Amino acid sequence: MIILNIKDALDTISPDPNLILRTELLLMAKANKRKVKFYKSLAVAASLLFIISIMSVGGYAYYQHPVNYIDVDINPSLELEVNAFNRVIDVTYFNSDAEKLIESDDLTGCKTETAVALILQAASDSGYIIKDETSVVSLAAYGRNAEKTQDLLSRCTNTIQNQYCELAVYTATVSDELKSEAKATSISAGKLGLIKMIQTLDSTATTEYYRNKSVASIVNQLTCLCSEVNTGVSEETKANIQNRISGVNAQIECIEQNRRSQEMQGAGSPNQFNSSAEYGDTYSSSSVPGNQTDSGQFGGNADDPSNYCQPPATDSNNSTAYSGGSNQEIQSSANGKTNTAMSPN
Amino acid sequence: MHELTSKDKIKTALEKHSNMVYRICFMYLKNKEEAEDAFQDIFLKYILTDKVFECEEHEKAWLCRVSINRCKDILKSFRFKIVSIDSVPEPYYETSDEKAVLREVLKLPPKYKDAIYLHYYEGYTSAQIAKLLECSENTIYSHLSRGRQMLKERLGDNFEY
Numbered sequence: 001m002i003i004l005n006i007k008d009a010l011d012t013i014s015p016d017p018n019l020i021l022r023t024e025l026l027l028m029a030k031a032n033k034r035k036v037k038f039y040k041s042l043a044v045a046a047s048l049l050f051i052i053s054i055m056s057v058g059g060y061a062y063y064q065h066p067v068n069y070i071d072v073d074i075n076p077s078l079e080l081e082v083n084a085f086n087r088v089i090d091v092t093y094f095n096s097d098a099e100k101l102i103e104s105d106d107l108t109g110c111k112t113e114t115a116v117a118l119i120l121q122a123a124s125d126s127g128y129i130i131k132d133e134t135s136v137v138s139l140a141a142y143g144r145n146a147e148k149t150q151d152l153l154s155r156c157t158n159t160i161q162n163q164y165c166e167l168a169v170y171t172a173t174v175s176d177e178l179k180s181e182a183k184a185t186s187i188s189a190g191k192l193g194l195i196k197m198i199q200t201l202d203s204t205a206t207t208e209y210y211r212n213k214s215v216a217s218i219v220n221q222l223t224c225l226c227s228e229v230n231t232g233v234s235e236e237t238k239a240n241i242q243n244r245i246s247g248v249n250a251q252i253e254c255i256e257q258n259r260r261s262q263e264m265q266g267a268g269s270p271n272q273f274n275s276s277a278e279y280g281d282t283y284s285s286s287s288v289p290g291n292q293t294d295s296g297q298f299g300g301n302a303d304d305p306s307n308y309c310q311p312p313a314t315d316s317n318n319s320t321a322y323s324g325g326s327n328q329e330i331q332s333s334a335n336g337k338t339n340t341a342m343s344p345n
Numbered sequence: 346m347h348e349l350t351s352k353d354k355i356k357t358a359l360e361k362h363s364n365m366v367y368r369i370c371f372m373y374l375k376n377k378e379e380a381e382d383a384f385q386d387i388f389l390k391y392i393l394t395d396k397v398f399e400c401e402e403h404e405k406a407w408l409c410r411v412s413i414n415r416c417k418d419i420l421k422s423f424r425f426k427i428v429s430i431d432s433v434p435e436p437y438y439e440t441s442d443e444k445a446v447l448r449e450v451l452k453l454p455p456k457y458k459d460a461i462y463l464h465y466y467e468g469y470t471s472a473q474i475a476k477l478l479e480c481s482e483n484t485i486y487s488h489l490s491r492g493r494q495m496l497k498e499r500l501g502d503n504f505e506y
Contacts, residue, residue, distance in 0.1 A: 006465040006496075009446035015367035015384065020359050023385050027359075027392045031351035034393070 064089055068143035068152055069179070070112060071190035072119050074128045074135060075214035076101045079188055080115055082152065088115045094188050095212055101126055112152060113159040120160060120167070128214075134255050135167050136216040136248060140190025142174035149173055166259075168251035170194075170215060187211055194218045197241050201225035201233050219248055351392075358391060362405060365467065366412050372458055373416035375451055383419055387412050406477055409467075413459065413478075449499045457492030460485050 066081035066089060077094035078101070088111075091104035102122040107115040120129065120137065129135045139156055143149035150173060157169050174182075174189040178196075182189035185207060195210045198218065202225055210218055226242045366387050370380035390411060398404040450461060459478060463469045464485075471489065475482040 006446060006450060006461060009444070009450060010368060010462065010466045012444065012447055013368045013371050015363050016381070019367075019381050019384060020363050023363075023388050024355055024359055026385060027355045027388055028352065030389060031355065031392055035351060 063087075066090070067145070068112075068141060068149055069174075069189070070116065070152065070156060071138070071140040071142075071174070071182075071188035072116060073138040073140075073188050073191045073215045074120075074123050075212070076119075076123060076126075076128060077188045077191055078119070080107065080112060082112050086112050086152070088112060094186060094191075097128070097212075101128075113155050116156045117159050117163060120164060124164075129164065129167060131166060132259070133166075134216070134252050134259075136170055136214070136219050136252065137167055138170040138172070138188075138190040138194065138215040140172045140174050140188065140193060142179045142189060146173070166255055168216075168248050168255060170219065170245070170248040191215065191218070194222065197222055197244065198225065200237060200241060201228075219245055219252075223249060355388075355392060358388065358404075358408075361401070362408050365405070366408055368462070368466070369409065369412040370416055372451060372462060373413070373455065374419060379419065383412070383415050387415050390415075406473075409463070410477060417455075446496075446500060449496055452499075453492055453495060457488050457495065460488035461492040461496075464489055 063083055063085065065083060067084050068082040070080045070082060072078055072080065075095075076098035078098040079092040079094065080088045081090040081092070083089050087109055088107050089109075091107050093099045093104075102119060107118060110118065116139070123129050123137075129137075137160060139153060139160070141149045141153040141156075143152070153171055153173065157171050160167060160169050170190075172190060172193055174193065178193055179189050182192045185192065187195075187207065191210070192207065194215065195205070195207050195218065198205045198210065198221055199207075201222070210221075213221075222241060222245050226238050226245075363384075367380060367384050370383040370387070371377070374380050374383060387408065391408060396407065398407065450458065453461065460474055463474045463477065464471070469477065471482050471485045474485045478485070
């Protein structure tokens with residue numbers, strides 16, 4: 001009897017060797033195609049990664065690249081580095097008052113106007129801006145694009161004037177030479193510009209002496225020097241400098257006049273007070289009567305306060321530009337035109 | 346890594362599993378040409394899969410499962426249904442004793458055929474078959490018992506498993 005079993009029966013089923021060979025070739029071809037596809041995908045992914053990396057690095061570098069510098073001086077003196085997106089990317093402190101005033105982390109990443117507002121808030125909290133006293137803040141801007149720099153300066157000025165009506169704002173744009181010199185002497189370009197004006201009027205004045213002086217005292221000193229006679233400085237030079245500080249002097253005078261009015265009336269008019277705060281060092285000397293006088297601490301005519309409270313016709317395009325220490329180099333840029341200040345005589 | 350998994354993997358897989366895959370295909374489709382097409386499809390799927398096999402047994406079980414599923418799909422397909430299975434020539438239905446057993450095995454319903462083949466030829470236990478075919482162990486016992494009984498009835502006393 002033949003014994004049958006399943007295993008023997010199923011053993012008779014086996015694939016044709018040709019089928020195995022054909023299948024092997026087919027699979028090899030598929031695998032190669034897949035390999036090529038894999039490397040293509042890898043190349044595309046690598047390219048994309050490379051492009052994204054380049055864009056990321058480039059974007060980061062662009063973000064971290066400063067295009068404008070804003071020097072803020074009260075007595076605390078610091079500089080904000082601003083990128084093309086109007087964001088603060090770094091803060092440089094020029095004195096210990098500034099270091100104590102605000103942490104750089106609080107300013108980094110903020111919009112420039114916000115950073116300036118934060119600085120002034122901190123200055124107010126720290127007693128550098130006192131309500132019943134007239135304080136002066138200097139804003140000096142430096143940048144390759146003059147139009148954008150001026151625009152940034154105007155926005156910062158407006159931010160200050162909208163919040164601090166008792167604060168006089170001195171604004172200036174900074175030349176390349178002054179910026180380089182300020183960097184070399186570790187002083188803010190805004191303050192150095194003011195010191196250079198003092199040195200023009202007083203050859204014995206040193207940068208070191210005025211380095212830690214407040215902007216208000218420097219402006220006060222400039223006003224006094226301009227009013228002095230027989231100093232050996234030409235009247236034209238004096239007029240030129242007086243022209244530069246006339247705007248801030250007008251603001252100071254207006255603020256003080258308003259304060260006196262409030263004191264006399266018991267309660268002052270806030271509207272009048274606020275309107276005075278819209279002044280900056282941006283007015284032509286002819287619009288400010290105080291420019292014509294030699295008397296008074298800030299050169300103003302206190303008898304006619306209404307003259308000081310006229311809002312400016314154009315203020316954003318008019319600022320002081322420093323280009324060095326000599327008299328000839330201090331120029332006034334008003335309404336886009338360069339004017340040389342005339343002597344009162 | 347990829348170089349290893351293309352050439353070597355293909356050769357090794359064909360050497361080890363071609364018989365099993367072809368047998369499953371033939372048992373289901375009962376036709377050489379259809380079995381060969383299914384055979385190539387299954388190995389194509391094998392080479393394109395990203396599945397990582399833990400061991401050789403895992404790989405074998407995966408191929409077994411894929412082979413059964415592929416054959417079932419073909420049997421359900423429109424192309425296969427329009428040609429009656431009875432009209433397909435059966436080259437292995439010969440008169441030899443092994444062929445007689447094979448013929449009767451192939452005539453078994455698929456569920457008994459799977460259990461009989463995997464148990465008596467591939468040597469899987471009922472538990473392993475249950476896991477592979479995703480059904481209960483008792484069901485596999487039942488399928489094996491009924492399959493054996495049917496073969497016994499058809500092949501007589503000179504048949505052993």
